Each structure stands twice: as C-alpha cells, then as structure tokens.
C-alpha cells in the first residue's frame with residue numbers, strides 16, 4: 001500500500017497499514033503529552049516496561065539467573081539482526097555507539113599504505129571523535145562536506161582512494177534526517193578496496209535497512225531513539241566474512257572463544273562478531289531493548305516508513321505554510337520523517353513547547369520534530385501549531 005496523499009484521499013483520513021489506535025494504547029505518555037522527540041528518546045510502552053520488570057523480578061526472586069540473562073542478551077542480538085537482515089552471530093553488543101565505533105576503529109591498522117579514513121561531516125560528533133583518536137596510530141581523516149544540510153555522493157567519489165581503509169557514513173543525519181545512499185557509498189568504497197561503516201542510529205526503526213542488499217560491512221545503532229528502548233545498550237553488525245580478519249585492540253572477556261575458561265594468560269578470539277563483545281553485557285537494557293525492537297519488527301519497517309512518509313510530508317508542507325524554515329532537503333525520498341526547523345534559541349523553544357504539551361528535540365540551531373509509527377496527523381499539526389506560536393511569541 002501507499003500512503004502518499006492524493007486529492008481523492010485527504011491526509012486527515014489516512015491511516016497506516018497497522019492498527020494505530022491499538023498501538024497508541026500501549027503508550028501511557030500519550031495521555032499527557034505529544035512526543036515528537038523520537039530522534040532523542042522514544043516513549044515507554046507497556047511491553048518495554050514489562051520487560052524491564054521481568055529482569056527486576058528475576059533478580060529479586062532468584063538472586064542471579066545468569067543463563068536466562070545471557071539468553072535474553074542473545075535474543076536481543078537476534079532481534080537486532082532481524083531488523084537489518086543479518087544473522088545473530090554477526091552482531092556484537094555494547095553500551096553505546098561510541099564504544100562500538102571506538103572498538104571497531106582499533107581493529108584497523110593505519111601504519112601501512114592504507115592510512116585514510118573518509119568520514120562525513122554529517123556524523124554524530126562521537127563518530128568523528130572515534131576516528132580522529134586513531135590519528136595517534138597513523139590514521140588521516142578526510143572529511144566529506146555537508147553542504148546546505150545534505151551530503152553529495154560525488155564528494156565520496158572524490159575522497160575515497162586507494163589509501164582509504166574505511167569510510168564512515170551515517171545512514172541518517174542526526175541534525176535534519178537527511179539519508180545517505182549507503183548502497184552507492186558501499187559500491188564506491190568496495191571498488192577502491194575500502195570498507196564501509198554505517199551509523200544507523202537515526203534511521204533504524206523508521207525505514208527498512210538491509211545490510212545484505214546494501215553491501216554495508218559494519219553497522220551500529222543504539223536503542224533509545226526509534227527502537228523504543230533505553231540508553232546503555234547498542235549493537236554492531238560485522239559482516240560474517242570480515243570477522244575472522246579483524247581483532248580489536250579494545251576487548252574484554254566476553255570476546256574470548258570461551259569466556260568461562262578464565263585463562264588470563266591467553267588471548268584468543270570468539271568466532272563471529274562476538275569477538276567484539278567487551279565485558280559483562282548490559283542485561284537489564286537487553287531485556288528492554290529486545291522488547292522495543294520486537295515492536296518495530298512486528299509492525300514492520302516498511303509499514304512504518306509508509307506512514308512516516310505521510311507524516312514527514314505533512315511536517316514539510318505544514319512548516320512551510322506556517323512560515324517556518326526547514327533545515328536541509330524537503331524531498332521525502334532523501335530523508336526520514338524528522339523535520340528540523342531553524343530557530344534562534346532551540347533550548348528555550350524546547351522548554352516552551354514542553355510547557356504546552358509537545359515534546360520536541362533541540363539540537364544546536366534547530367528544533368527537531370521527529371514523529372514515529374504511533375503519531376497521528378493531528379499530532380503533527382498540533383506540534384507545528386505550537387512551534388509556530390512559540391517562535392512568533394519569542
């Protein structure tokens with residue numbers, strides 16, 4: 001199905017392919033507020049709360065239930081794998097995307113002829129920092145520019161060369177939702193013998209992502225944004241064929257072939273992406289993360305994307321109609337539904353909107369309105385009205 005507006009099918013009457021009302025009943029926060037800050041933190045659901053309580057119950061009543069806890073971590077990896085069309089043994093678990101990226105960066109050598117890392121300026125700062133920290137090990141970072149809020153593929157073409165080890169490209173730009181064609185970037189990188197690392201934190205949960213179809217080598221994301229989870233957990237995909245070639249300098253006992261061998265004098269490597277696992281995994285977070293990702297997988301990323309195209313277009317058109325200035329592209333084919341509007345003092349605007357019942361997300365010069373699968377056209381209209389009023393009155 002398609003949800004693109006047509007004159008025969010007025011926007012206000014449109015519905016997604018799933019039962020929107022039933023899903024909204026799963027989100028208590030909707031009784032009080034309109035969350036449009038899913039690019040920062042998505043709301044709690046009955047399912048994620050129950051998952052957290054299952055861990056607390058197990059800890060409270062059993063003291064320690066190690067095997068059951070590790071099984072949930074494994075199932076959380078499996079759920080992440082399902083989201084991106086990977087297999088469970090291609091997924092490593094971390095406490096943040098920063099940690100995942102930093103561990104990955106240490107798996108490359110930069111003291112040979114391939115000393116270059118090509119990084120987009122659209123990366124979340126932590127990603128740039130993880131690569132810049134490798135300069136001490138001989139890396140040279142080349143920056144792919146952001147121009148007018150977007151990144152052009154020609155700039156990757158210009159910068160990726162025979163000296164490039166890895167290209168680091170976000171799927172969606174955290175500032176305004178602009179999405180990069182990661183399949184095209186993968187083709188360019190591979191043609192020149194480089195790998196592609198993708199930070200999908202701002203897209204996963206809102207659009208279908210298929211690591212096999214796109215040829216991405218590594219992909220990381222955390223769970224508190226569109227994956228309906230909480231801070232303190234993140235996952236990284238490492239393409240199966242690459243695992244055996246790579247060993248990170250940042251490691252821990254869960255990266256060993258048998259963590260419970262307790263062999264302090266030997267460093268061996270687990271097969272698969274598990275070699276990137278660090279220390280004791282974030283168990284409580286894994287319970288909640290798994291439940292959040294199940295929601296996305298159950299609804300289906302394509303059905304979510306179809307609905308978010310409707311809401312994203314509504315934000316673009318409605319923002320324009322209210323005299324707001326959009327940051328970046330207005331082409332929904334090149335962006336997520338996150339809409340960023342330029343404001344003078346984004347933190348003050350966020351506070352003022354929150355006081356009027358709408359949760360936006362301030363980032364630098366913009367206020368972001370980031371709807372998710374459970375939002376309605378009315379939510380979008382209300383958020384735009386409140387933003388326009390706050391901007392006018394400030």
Ligand SMILES: Cc1ncc(COP(=O)(O)O)c(C=O)c1O
Pocket residue numbers: 095096097098099124126170172173174199200201202222234
């Ligand atoms: C695209 C993107 N990558 C990374 C991060 C930060 O990840 P972490 O705090 O898990 O290191 C964010 C947080 O806002 C983000 O939007």
